[in-house]
Amino acid sequence: MVRYTPSSQSMHPLLGRRAVLRGLLMTAGIAAVPGLAACGGGDSGSSNGTVTFGNNQSDEVPKAAITAALKGFDTDALKISINTKQHEQYQEQINNYLQGKPDDVLAWFAGYRMRFFSEKGLTGDLTDLWGGLGDNYASSLKEASTAKDGKQYFVPFTQYPWGVFYLKSVWTQRGYEVPKTLDQFVALSTKMKADGLTPIAFAQKQGWPGMGTFDQLNFRTNGYQFHVDLMAGKEDWQGAKVRAVFDTWKRLLPFHQENALGREWQEAAQSVQQGKSGMYLLGSFVGQQFKGQEDDLDFFPFPEINPEFGQDTVEAPIDGYMMAKNPKNPEGAKKLLEYLAKPETQLEYLKSDPSSIATSSKADTSGYTALQKKAVEVIKNAKHITQFLDRDTDPRFASDAATNGLNAFIQNPDDIDTVLKGMADQAKTIFTG
Amino acid sequence: MSEKTAHGAPDSPAPRGRARRKKATALGGGDKLVLGLMLGIPTLIHLLLVWVPTLGSVALSFGSWDGIGGFEDIKWVGFQNYVDIFTSYPRFWPAFRHNVIWLVFLMVLPTVAGLFLAVLLDRKLRFGRIYQSALYLPMVLSLALVGFIWQLIYQPEQGLLNSILGTTENNPTNWLGDPDINLYAVLVAAAWRHTGYIMLLYLAGLKSVDPALKEAASLDGANAFQTFTRVTFPVLKPVNIVVFVVTVIESLRAFDIVYIINKGRNGLELLSVLVTDNIIGESSRIGWGSALAVILLLISLSVIITYLYQEFSKENRA
Numbered sequence: 001m002v003r004y005t006p007s008s009q010s011m012h013p014l015l016g017r018r019a020v021l022r023g024l025l026m027t028a029g030i031a032a033v034p035g036l037a038a039c040g041g042g043d044s045g046s047s048n049g050t051v052t053f054g055n056n057q058s059d060e061v062p063k064a065a066i067t068a069a070l071k072g073f074d075t076d077a078l079k080i081s082i083n084t085k086q087h088e089q090y091q092e093q094i095n096n097y098l099q100g101k102p103d104d105v106l107a108w109f110a111g112y113r114m115r116f117f118s119e120k121g122l123t124g125d126l127t128d129l130w131g132g133l134g135d136n137y138a139s140s141l142k143e144a145s146t147a148k149d150g151k152q153y154f155v156p157f158t159q160y161p162w163g164v165f166y167l168k169s170v171w172t173q174r175g176y177e178v179p180k181t182l183d184q185f186v187a188l189s190t191k192m193k194a195d196g197l198t199p200i201a202f203a204q205k206q207g208w209p210g211m212g213t214f215d216q217l218n219f220r221t222n223g224y225q226f227h228v229d230l231m232a233g234k235e236d237w238q239g240a241k242v243r244a245v246f247d248t249w250k251r252l253l254p255f256h257q258e259n260a261l262g263r264e265w266q267e268a269a270q271s272v273q274q275g276k277s278g279m280y281l282l283g284s285f286v287g288q289q290f291k292g293q294e295d296d297l298d299f300f301p302f303p304e305i306n307p308e309f310g311q312d313t314v315e316a317p318i319d320g321y322m323m324a325k326n327p328k329n330p331e332g333a334k335k336l337l338e339y340l341a342k343p344e345t346q347l348e349y350l351k352s353d354p355s356s357i358a359t360s361s362k363a364d365t366s367g368y369t370a371l372q373k374k375a376v377e378v379i380k381n382a383k384h385i386t387q388f389l390d391r392d393t394d395p396r397f398a399s400d401a402a403t404n405g406l407n408a409f410i411q412n413p414d415d416i417d418t419v420l421k422g423m424a425d426q427a428k429t430i431f432t433g
Numbered sequence: 434m435s436e437k438t439a440h441g442a443p444d445s446p447a448p449r450g451r452a453r454r455k456k457a458t459a460l461g462g463g464d465k466l467v468l469g470l471m472l473g474i475p476t477l478i479h480l481l482l483v484w485v486p487t488l489g490s491v492a493l494s495f496g497s498w499d500g501i502g503g504f505e506d507i508k509w510v511g512f513q514n515y516v517d518i519f520t521s522y523p524r525f526w527p528a529f530r531h532n533v534i535w536l537v538f539l540m541v542l543p544t545v546a547g548l549f550l551a552v553l554l555d556r557k558l559r560f561g562r563i564y565q566s567a568l569y570l571p572m573v574l575s576l577a578l579v580g581f582i583w584q585l586i587y588q589p590e591q592g593l594l595n596s597i598l599g600t601t602e603n604n605p606t607n608w609l610g611d612p613d614i615n616l617y618a619v620l621v622a623a624a625w626r627h628t629g630y631i632m633l634l635y636l637a638g639l640k641s642v643d644p645a646l647k648e649a650a651s652l653d654g655a656n657a658f659q660t661f662t663r664v665t666f667p668v669l670k671p672v673n674i675v676v677f678v679v680t681v682i683e684s685l686r687a688f689d690i691v692y693i694i695n696k697g698r699n700g701l702e703l704l705s706v707l708v709t710d711n712i713i714g715e716s717s718r719i720g721w722g723s724a725l726a727v728i729l730l731l732i733s734l735s736v737i738i739t740y741l742y743q744e745f746s747k748e749n750r751a
Contacts, residue, residue, distance in 0.1 A: 092714040095500055113715070120501045205695065261699045262589075262610030395716035396499075404524055407699055411612060418523075425521030 050079045051332035054097070054106030056090035061288045065352035072348065073339045078332055088206070098122040104327035105336045110144040110154055110318035111387035112231070113395065117322070118153035124323035127151045129334050133341050136360050140385060144318055155321050155337045157346060160356035161375050162212055162315040162388075163299035165286050166279040167272065176278070178300045182220075182248070185303045189255035192278040201277035202256040203268035204410055207403040210260075211389035212315065213281055214406060217245045219313045220305035224384035227313070231393035233431025237424035243416065248305065250413045260410055283317070284375055287355035294354065294369055301378055314382035317391055318359060394430055401426035487730070494724035500717035507720075514724035525725075528702040531616055532732070535623075535703070536684040543624045544676060547631025552661065554632070555639040569633055571626040580693035583622035584609065612700025619690055619701060627683060631676055638672035639665070670744075677740055685733045704729045 057066050063084060074080045083103050085093070090107070097106075098117060108114055117123050130142070130152040137145075137156060145154035166176075174195060179185040189199035204210045219227045222241045229235045230242070257268060257277060269289035271277040280286060281302065290297045301311045321340055327333040339345055346358035347367070357368070357375050365376055379385065390398035405423040409416065460468065494514055496507040518525050550568060554561050571579065586593045587608035595605045608618040642665055650660040688705040691697045697706030704725060711722030 094715050095717050099501065120499075122501065207696070207698070259607055259610055261612075262607055262695075395714075396718055397716075399714055399716040400524075400710055404698065408523070411699065422521070422523035425517075426523075429517050429521065 049077060049329075049332070050081055051105060051327075051329050051336045052103035053080055053082045053336065054090075054103035055082050055084040056087050056107040058084055058086045058090075059288070061291075061355075062285075062353045065349045068352050069345050069349035072345065073336060078335065080336065098324070102324040104324055104329055104333035105321050105340075106324065108154070108320065108322045109387065109391045110141075110156060110320060111391040112393060113391050114145070114154045114322065115147045116395065118147040118151075119149075122325055123153050124325050124327065124330075124333075125151050126153055126155065126323060126334075126337065129155070129337060132338070136341055136343075136362055138361050141318065141359055144385075144387070145320070153322055155341050156318045156359035157320040157340055158349065158356040159316050159318045159359050159379065160284040161299075161301075161378050162216065162281070162283045162317075163301050163378065164279050164281050165272065165284075165297060165299040167275065167293070167296050168298050169296050170275050170278070179303045181303050182305045186252070186255075189252070189278070193255065197275075198257045198271065198277040199255040199279065200252070200257065201268040201271050201280040202260040203263040203265045204260040204407060205262060205264045207407070208388075208390055209265050209268075209282060210406040210410060211398075211402060212283070213249065214245065215315055215386060215389050216281065216302040217248050217305070218242075219315075219384075219386065220302060220309060220311070221245050221248065222306070223309045224313045224386065227386055228392070231389070233394070233397070233427055237427050238420050242420060246409060246416045246420065249409070250416065253410070253413050261407060283315075284371065285355045287371060288353065294371060297371055299371070299374065312383040313386060314378055314384075315386045315388060316379050316382070317388045319356075320359070397427060397430045401430070490723045490726050490730075493719055494727045496720040496723075498717075498719040500712075500719045510720065514720050515728075518721070518724055518728070524702050524707055528704045528707050531702055532685060532687075532704050532729075534616065535620065535687055536681065536736075538617075538620045539624065539627055539680050539684045540677075543627040543631050544680065546624075546628045547676075548635050550628070550632040551635035551639055554636055565633075565636070569629040572629040572633070574626065576623070576626065576687070576689040577693045579622055579626050580619075580690040583619075583625075584694060587618055609694055610699070615694075615700045619694065623687065623690055627680070630679070634672055634676055634679070635669065638669045642668050674741070674744060678737055681733060681736050681740075685729060704732075 053070065055063070055066055057063050067082065070080055070082065090097075094108075094117075099122065108117075114123075126145075130145070133155070134142070141156045142152070145152045145156060147153050171177075176188060176191070179188050192199040202209075202213075215227065218230070221244055222230075226235060226241060230237070235241070257263070257271065260268075265282060265286070266289055268277070268280060269282070269286050272280045272286075273290055273293065284299065287294055287297055301314060304310050321337060323330075323333050323337060341360060343358060343360040343363035346360055347363055350356065350358060350368075350372070354369050354372055357363075357365075357372050357379075365373065368376070386392060389402060393402070401423050405419050405426075408422070409419045412419075493507070495509055495511055497510045497514070498507040554565055554568075558564065574582075589595060589605040589607045589610070592608070594608065598606075600606055606614075609615045646664050646668065647660055650664045655663065686705060687703055688697075688709070691701040691703055691706060692709070695701055697703055697710070708722050708725045708729065711718045711725065
């Protein structure tokens with residue numbers, strides 16, 4: 001809210017940082033009470049014909065894509081005002097944003113993170129809207145948009161699978177073949193290393209890419225249900241099953257690009273694009289770094305580790321939109337959400353950013369690139385779909401305990417016990433508290 | 434400090450009552466009003482902006498709250514946050530250690546260097562003003578900007594430092610990425626900025642030293658070094674206290690520079706970063722973060738109070 005600014009400016013010079021934090025804290029508390037009341041009145045009658053749209057797609061490629069997709073909605077009768085925030089910042093500020101004056105329609109993620117806010121009553125109920133959307137989405141997508149109370153609070157927009165990405169030209173030239181099992185994966189990596197390549201590109205500066213590696217190793221080793229239970233705090237991080245995941249990871253680490261903690265995923269992707277690295281485990285948005293080379297880019301689902309589970313799970317996070325609890329323009333907001341659910345809108349977005357796929361089942365896939373077609377197929381063939389570690393679990397656990405635990409492991413893989421004890425202890429305080 | 438002034442108010446039973454009261458009652462009604470306003474408004478602002486948030490933070494540290502909803506949603510958990518922070522929060526002790534290293538480092542290097550430079554500049558060199566501004570210049574920059582500048586210097590492949598050392602080609606030193614050395618790399622940057630500040634404080638102090646003292650010392654046959662250690666430095670005592678307090682505060686509130694570099698992860702954890710990580714963000718743990726802030730407050734208070742107490746009791750004895 002606006003209230004933060006004055007207090008943080010007139011701070012006592014000697015107490016700068018801490019005082020600002022405390023100020024924030026207090027204002028957050030004070031702001032929370034009148035906040036709801038203030039939003040309720042006054043604005044309901046406004047028919048100013050503008051819908052505000054909170055956009056977190058701040059990277060160049062997706063930002064241009066979403067702007068292009070929204071162009072069709074922008075008419076004289078109903079204007080749209082796009083408010084873009086830097087991607088990571090958007091997530092960091094989401095609490096204050098939703099409690100302050102959020103935009104009418106705002107970007108967010110399906111899964112636990114969407115449910116968290118709907119349970120807190122910070123986002124608008126879209127059950128009515130879903131009445132008309134039903135046949136537009138597969139049932140799994142509806143489930144992902146539904147909170148514990150059985151109501152829908154989310155409209156899926158795009159989806160992308162995680163997999164191991166590589167350049168076909170490099171692989172054909174060197175005669176590499178897609179590995180089906182972990183042993184084949186290790187053999188391939190060994191071969192790449194001998195050929196002078198870094199087998200697996202890796203970057204962890206942003207703190208989340210390593211979660212993807214953990215997820216893959218975890219549900220391949222322990223299965224989908226274990227992933228769900230572990231994320232819900234029902235399983236022990238110090239148990240043998242998690243330990244096995246880290247042991248496998250430790251075995252694979254020598255094949256990963258070194259100094260990952262100082263590298264961003266874009267740089268790791270470029271090392272694949274330049275043919276310096278053999279493959280890269282990431283979401284298909286990695287394609288954004290391969291402009292003009294999309295045809296050469298291909299991927300395979302992470303190889304099987306435990307035959308009991310095979311490759312039955314795919315990680316395919318859903319990005320989409322929520323509505324503010326009290327939008328300034330409720331009709332406009334719902335119209336915009338309907339527009340975003342349309343296959344044409346989603347395809348328009350994908351035209352500029354073909355690294356993900358449409359969530360609408362009515363979307364015409366004939367115009368898809370080979371990579372997108374493969375993504376559709378992989379998601380369709382999967383028995384289970386996960387979102388992502390930080391979308392499937394309590395944000396308090398993901399942003400601190402998980403990020404720093406994985407970082408500590410990557411930094412010092414010989415100390416798995418200490419790392420897991422730290423994560424287990426924090427999981428206990430977070431999930432029981 | 435404001436406490437002392439408040440005792441000067443008309444009705445307070447000050448120890449040396451008689452003389453004071455007489456003087457105080459001499460104030461007319463208008464004077465009282467002006468005095469009341471001039472004391473009252475700053476006191477009110479001080480209470481509102483410093484004490485209320487501080488006490489609020491202490492209160493919140495005994496609760497568990499995700500920052501959503503009103504105060505009625507806070508679950509009071511007593512000292513649980515503190516117990517958990519000390520026993521099961523892996524980032525706490527590294528952050529604590531880094532803050533202590535930061536404090537000791539700033540206390541030693543920039544202070545000594547700043548004093549040295551101040552003494553040199555006090556000798557009325559040619560172009561003294563230019564040196565002075567050049568050395569003070571980093572202080573004008575925010576720590577975040579200092580972080581940016583030094584990132585360019587420390588860059589492993591294209592950075593200035595590795596280029597000078599000739600280590601860019603094979604196996605460049607990853608100054609900011611290697612958790613064993615990045616803290617010190619950052620400390621050098623922070624010290625670069627802090628030295629100018631200390632220098633200016635000492636320079637101001639040196640300018641106010643009575644030249645007669647130095648003259649007397651030299652007449653007594655003291656050499657330059659003796660004059661400095663026996664005469665000038667002791668006279669600088671008030672400046673030393675300011676420098677001490679400023680350094681403690683600077684090192685405990687350090688935040689921007691590490692946050693710019695890697696969000697205070699991977700070897701650059703600081704208590705201030707942990708406070709931010711827990712309070713700001715999707716994963717608000719207001720109680721937990723407040724407990725960390727209170728710990729930080731207690732550390733800075735304990736250091737400063739111990740020092741001031743010792744200094745002033747020494748003074749009283751003398």
